[in-house]
Amino acid sequence: MIVVNKEYWNHLPLLHIAPAPKKDQPLPVLTYMHGFTSAKEYNLPIAYLLAEKGYRVILPDSLYHGEREEDLSQGVLEMRFFDIIKQNLDDIEMIYQELVAKGLLEGNRFGLAGTSMGGMTTAAALTQFSWIKTAGVLMGSPKLTQYAEYRIALMKEHKPDFPVSDEEVQNLLEEIKEIDLSLQAEKLFGRPLFFWHGKQDTVVPFDHSYSFYEEVIHLYKNPENIAFLKQLDSGHKVSRFATIEFVNWLEYQL
Template sequence: MTDYLKSNFIVEEKIRIQEISAIIFKPREVKGPIPTVVFYHGWSSNKELQRLRGFILSSVGYQVVIPDAIYHGERNRLNDYGWNMAKQYFWDVIFRNLEEFNIIVREIVSKYNADSKRIAVMGNSMGGFTAGGIFTHNEYVKTLIVLNGSCGWENFNENIEEPIDKELVEKYDIIEKKVTDMNPMNHLNLLKNRPILLMHGDSDNVVPIGSQKYFYDKLNPLYEDKEKIKFIEYTDLNHFVTTNMMEESINWLGRYL
């Protein structure tokens, strides 16, 4: 099939950062260090399926890097992405993304002209969990945008908890401790007054809106400047990214990146 997602004004390149496969978009005529968005895909997705979003963000002046997560894309894909596999690997993927983020940033700053003082992180679904964790634990990241994800990790786990296979109990004990330790909800002091945009459908049946709303309701009172934190609920919207969400993202980046 012919690929029509091309432009004389946007450069798209597949890159590899150590073992991390990624796609990078940037405006062709860019000069000097460029503000850069690292965008994380969701469970069962991959970098190629996010190309349109990278293209849209790059078309308004940003460099966009979309990495494949482990077990996705070019990185040892799973045979299926059903619930049983998600129970085993979902948090493994998120924590590996967190570990790899600074590797990605060092590479794009040294080799791809990213402005080290103008880095944003953004993600959809599982990528939104990732983005929230990265932003919490990396103070230099300027802004966070989460689409249909959650920054209330423990609250999310509590609300989707199902019986665990006996052989996974020990692994889950380790994961639960790590979730508690890294959960953005448990580090609100690292987040207050930093620019955060959260967007979510109120009918999302994959990542229910409740855990994200819980996080927002706890964090919002800590902000002196309420313009820097925004939570948009989309009525009757399930687990989808809309044109309106992309427009809000562009406006937010224009203000805070």
């Protein structure tokens, strides 16, 4: 039996999923971050599959999403995209500390993964937290500065009255560089890392993740610790095939 509890950790709304008989015992943990304009509930399938295998899964709502949603226009929300990622990092650190304090984490078996914006958060978190043992980036970009430039260019193209000055853009890019995994790949430290991306993705460029994978694979003494799964016919939506493959890979690595 799998239990799904809605909880609030330091006012952060999250879903806590675990096998019922071991819910209060130390378990390996995956925290999974949702994508832009999504919410924690949308990742229950992957949480259920992992809980069946004996894992604890934490699904938090990101800033301005789910239960933390505010009355913001789509345009304003888009302008705060990178603020959300930075807040995600604070939330992840708090979740880890709470897991340790509550005695719910088995050893150092803490994994982090996410979809799209959640995948970008995961890559960014690897530059900040050495206690992340295993990570998964599903259709996200580990090249955060490059993705920011790409996203800003698109916004300028569609909004002639783009409300951010060149100086503000430059300041933002400098901040992002501090959490850009592609600029500090040495911080991977050989930690297991899984990528999935659809070749037909028109939202997050496929090349961001695949070129990064090709650039860092030589850093891994054990090639089994880094994997890239691509689907030629998939766009910006995680397939069931991707979900199953990630769950199986995570069971081996975490």
